[in-house]
Amino acid sequence: MSSPATIKELMAVVLARELEDGDHLQVGVALPVPEVAVRLAHIMHGPNMQLIFLGARMNVHHLESIPLPDFGWDSRSVRWAESYSDRGHRFDQVKDWHKRVFFVGGLQVDKFGNINLIGVGNDPKKLKFRGPASVGTPTLTTHVGRYYIVLNNHSSRVLVPKCDYVSAVGWHKGGSDSRKELGIPGGGPKLCVTPLCVMDFTDVEKRMRLVSLHPGVTLGEVKANTGFELVIPDIVPTTAMPTHDELTILRSRIDLNGLLRSG
Amino acid sequence: MSSPATIKELMAVVLARELEDGDHLQVGVALPVPEVAVRLAHIMHGPNMQLIFLGARMNVHHLESIPLPDFGWDSRSVRWAESYSDRGHRFDQVKDWHKRVFFVGGLQVDKFGNINLIGVGNDPKKLKFRGPASVGTPTLTTHVGRYYIVLNNHSSRVLVPKCDYVSAVGWHKGGSDSRKELGIPGGGPKLCVTPLCVMDFTDVEKRMRLVSLHPGVTLGEVKANTGFELVIPDIVPTTAMPTHDELTILRSRIDLNGLLRSG
Amino acid sequence: MSNQVRKSVILREEEAGQWVQSGMTIAIGEPAPMGLLRWVVRNKVTDLTVIGSGLALDYLVAAGCVRKVITYYAGSPDIAVMPAFRSEVENGTLEVWECEEGILTSGLEAAGKGLPFMPWRGGVGTSLPDINTDLKVMCDPIGGEVLIAVPSINIDITLLHASISDSYGNVQHCRGTGWLDLFLYRAAERVIVQVEKIVSNEEIRSKPWETTISNADGVVLLPYGAHPFYSRGYYVQDQEHILNYLDAIKVAYTKSNRNEKDDYFEKYCNRFHSHAEYLDALGAGHLISLSEY
């Protein structure tokens, strides 16, 4: 219990602190870090949060423990549900998604937070690397109040000058009006959290900017592993480590099998 | 039981004979004649018919009696349901409405079977007579396999040269391609059944044509009460009266309170 | 960890009544949430735009609450055209957004989906786009077919009746929802649901697949609140009461003498300060009789 926080645990805590009571939290597939984050926030400070997993909507603030499932496809993960969105239609009420917060990964992410889940290569008919496809990210990132980009690795192959294909529009070609000009109403990407650092987007240009470096990470390391020019503020703090309470809850009441402690 | 069939009973039997096993039968509101007709057909020859009342879908061929409700808004009329269309969306599957048969009345009907349920008068903002509005008739008549126009009275105020407003398109401005040209796929109106006669539509022009006169009705009477020139074939038979079986079933197993015997 | 608790959305009936303000666009589900509508009448709310149909719509028109209706049907199985609706429209004092069921549903869907419009085929070739110029005839951008573009229909408050809810706004319409209820909910800024019972959150969780509305903004406990209409699994419609109402309104509007109407509203709505008083006046015996299927 007393071993220091791993990078993934740190990332989860960074995200958990971003979440506000009342948020409706939808986590995309295969993103264990946000899956832990939303549970942690819900326990710590979110009695009115709603968690949306596999189409089920739940508020489990009353539970002592909100464990991660052993298996991503475990149909039992919806056992806490108050409603299933399959009854109505999950896309029939996007109007209310301004309350919703989403988390998304990417094969490629550019400096304006545009994301590619389609694939890598020049010929879309014969990709060099075929991705898993866009899931619901185009629609979700269009409408949700805000979203977080969460990457499993920080490399210049992922953080690229230009995505080969765009699945989800972030700040498009840059500028705080860029989403409005496209007519896409959601609040856009707020942070990009990686194993090396936390980044946000500048106010006017909406270019990706370093916010904090994780403990032990150097600025040079971040620059060397980012495929575009990152905005670097004068002062770059170190990402605040999890508190004792945060880490205790995370490990003893959520990540029971230590998914974020390994790898 | 042995009193002769009333005109309304006759109309119901005319319609019942039109219906084929396997038809999905949807009756609009306030149309007791078709409400009786679909029940009669279902009992007589329709083990695979489906009746659609108030959004509920039912097959009640196994019942001895399928009585009319006492009260049009009786929520108990859906007690035989096998499904409620409110669950999904009643308009989410119009693709399959080619199996569906519909019945509709009208404030006004023209010679091409166009129908007005909106109102009468030149100024739509201040109608001389305000109708009940179009209900679902525009969508239903656009898509169903065929439909029947059923009128409570046959007069030149109802059967008019031109509807003041069109709620539901029949054969539009005439011609067997007229619906296709508009891009509306359903089969269009098949018959118009009134207290005086049965009418259909000519093959090419799709003008309303007399098919049969109800017993005791003269051709002159029909002409005098029709506001447009009806196509009159050389031979106009008398509408075939209900058989003993038909009338017995209608009265003893459907119209228990004699709704079609009065008025 | 936090000292905060999950917020209840239960409203007292009079609070819920206050949410509906003159000039708003409101929608009425099916069965009509009559307990809430009686507050709208009692509070003398005016100039509403109302999305509804049939008798409940006419009730609000007769009570003087309505400036404009969005409806596909203002008739009933027992009366060709609703009397207050008919009279007010013929007098030019009530505006109608002329439509039909598929078009209305499309406009509501557009609102729920955050889209400016939805295409619909029903209505092509009819007078609807001529009378209602908000409806635009369009060519589909794929194959050039002619369709009707229905603009999104946005609602300030939707008022619904349902069976049960927990205190957090998880509503279950047991035994099916009214036709348009979920569309009206999704198109609305806020939704208030009156329910027969408020149940535990555990009861909701025991059958989450039955939850029809997961985030009602307010829920109000109004047992028998759909009276004189039915509530599936609870009671059937009060046929006699409905026919009495229709008679009163018909007489009032045909004779151009509105005493009958005023009497009706006084007798069945305005004199009561609460839903419980209304139920007392109906009497327990009468209410019990409505629960006999």
Added chain:
Amino acid sequence: MSNQVRKSVILREEEAGQWVQSGMTIAIGEPAPMGLLRWVVRNKVTDLTVIGSGLALDYLVAAGCVRKVITYYAGSPDIAVMPAFRSEVENGTLEVWECEEGILTSGLEAAGKGLPFMPWRGGVGTSLPDINTDLKVMCDPIGGEVLIAVPSINIDITLLHASISDSYGNVQHCRGTGWLDLFLYRAAERVIVQVEKIVSNEEIRSKPWETTISNADGVVLLPYGAHPFYSRGYYVQDQEHILNYLDAIKVAYTKSNRNEKDDYFEKYCNRFHSHAEYLDALGAGHLISLSEY
């Protein structure tokens, strides 16, 4: 009166299997109707266009049945991209109709509604309309907003798994339907539903509000038919089996040695002449263990 009786739509599993013919467009619901899909594989059907996602989609691709996929997601929580899908696309042997959930749903809705297209906002500004030229960027005819026109997606046969049905095709997905099941049903020319149990018509009528599909063209009794996936209220997924499958496919495609894959299909599909034989091979003890929540 008539001597006719109401027709049953119950199909034997092998009859149902025959409905799916090479070259058709089929759709797969959730949980995947594996019992039916095993017949598709066993019958060596080829050149299908398949609307589906995740593992079940990859299963048909790996089995060689598929020419084109319409999918929003070919990954899984446990593996970034499905191996057969990935390999076939990278080799240029599998066509992808690139889309996303909202766009797919819109195209299915258009088909169900008999419309040539539906507008959708999600995807505006992305590469989707560039890659998939069936998607047209359009201006909305009301306010001129830029949207995507999604063409209707029509399906020859939709294959679903559900809890129960009567013999007339009244299907109830107890405890909720899969996300897209009802959209896939409405967009299809025909639908076959495999069910855990066939029940009396009276059981369906006792809760008509739970009927999710009222006119299935065929129903097939295949208890445990979603194996290795879950069936709500009946059994949970067979985690070990799923991971075994993923391993076999991953190895087959990474090593460009397809013996592993062939072994898998032989062992778990091709050698059986019926679903019952498949279940026998799994063993009663194993099946019972999956019913422990």
